[in-house]
Amino acid sequence: MLSKNQAKLFFLGGTVVFFLIFLVLSAHTLSSGIPKKTHSENVTAEVAAGKVLFDENNCMGCHTILGEGAYYAPELTKVMDRRGEGFVKAVLSSKTPWTTTGRKMVAYDFTEEEVSNLIAFFTWIGQMDLNGFPPEPDLKK
């Protein structure tokens, strides 16, 4: 029968081994995996400024991006492909809450520069290799 010391060894040994494996995989992912998959060379000053705006305004509090966030407003990973630049610009620079799709979006009234930074950010996100996400609707007629 398992003794308390053996159980302790199982806990400590297992934790150390699996944490080390996790660290090695993380190091590889961060050093070469993510840079390749996300084309990190395309993270320009505009893209980075767009991300700051995305965070500062907690866009993830309603939308999802890369499938992460809240589930109240549309997924934004492929928003540039889906809606096009004109539509996205109109939403971001609207001075009144955007309501055409049935729910209200905060009227951010972004400046032209801010809109262009956010569009650069969404364009960069849309070009990532996300292992097949978001999937194409396979039952669409």
Next chain:
Amino acid sequence: MKYKSQKVAYWFFALSMVLLILQIVYGFIMAFAHAGYDGLHEIIPFNTATATHKNLLVVWLLSGFMGAAYYIIPEESQRELVSVPLAKLQFWALAIVGVVAVAGFHVGWWEGRKFLEIPRFLDYLVVVDILLFLGIIFVTIFKGKEKTTTEMVLAMGLFFAALLYLPGMIWFDNQSVDSFFRWWVVHLWVEGVWELIMGGILAFLLIKLTGVDRELIEKWLYVIVGLTFLSGILGTGHHYYYIGVPEYWLMIGGIFSALEPLAFLGMALFAFAMYRKGEKNHPNKTALYWTLGAAIMSFAGAGLLGIAHTIPSVNMWTHGTLITAMHGHMAFWGAYAMMVFAIISYAMPLMTGRKLYNTAGSSYAFWLSNIGMIGMTTAFATAGVAQVYLERKVGMSFMEAQMAIEVHFWVLIASATLFTIGIIYYVINFFQHGMPTDEALVENID
């Protein structure tokens, strides 16, 4: 209650109760918005409500864990806490940071990172507060007569929870890297080190409530927390599938996520085996209900509903939909909220000397909140499955699909009302106990 300093736990438990009520209020605001009624949009837009709802959850659970530690550590170490004034200072610091953070969310003072919305400046204050808390706990353990496995597992959980908060404070330009490290905090908390805290509290309660030999309980505690890390660390991979990482995470995340329910199953079997083995007929059945209930609901919510959507081929369709909310609600409730309720139900009669357990109110609290939570989870599941089918499979637009599933949010609101009535019963019972008193020391029983 054996030591006067244990009374400081009361303040943390009381803060938990108040913040929980506030969290539920914001939950209703979100549910009504989903159902098409967002009348508070101008004052509390959805992103404010969700940041507040999620962060109140984190803060009230942390406050509950801290209260649990201040109650458990003196009893396990067999000595008073090293400093009650410092523990009270730490309490007020936590409460003030929590209130400022929540108020800040209403004026756009936040970071848009799910679960970690507290702005950077307040993060530093959180770190100082946690360091003070850990200092009090570890010095007490160090100076104590005993260093038990139960308290060491609990203290390790609290220490690593603090350590893992740090990766979430680093700024990255790359959204994928940012997400990668955000999960170091969120996943390794809830499916890692918080389970040490849960396991520590569970072991303490089982020792007290069942009378089973400590050595036996602590041996199985090691096995369970061992299983947690064995599956949970690499299980982080299920958050990485589709955020811009190499494909090997699909296989690794899939395999280890499939193992994650084992730890929760182990915890449930362990709790029931100890309950059946125990010969001590402890009078506080309410605490026993919450303890065993936590073991079952965490297996259902975190274990089964987790694996229901972390298989990569399933997650491809469900990622970023209400299916995640289904899993999240019952997992947090079963694993952490119910465990905090269990330790509060156990400790309050002993700290105040008022044996307000096994009352009609305490039964209503348990059953209504659990039935309500099962209803809420079912509503999220139905809405989520319909969303996946309509939006992801058939190709309806996001908003068309949302309009089609609005009805499920009325089921959510009805279930949440039941849940809330249960919580109100619990909170009333809590405050009916009154304040802790030194007179309770004479009733020096477990």
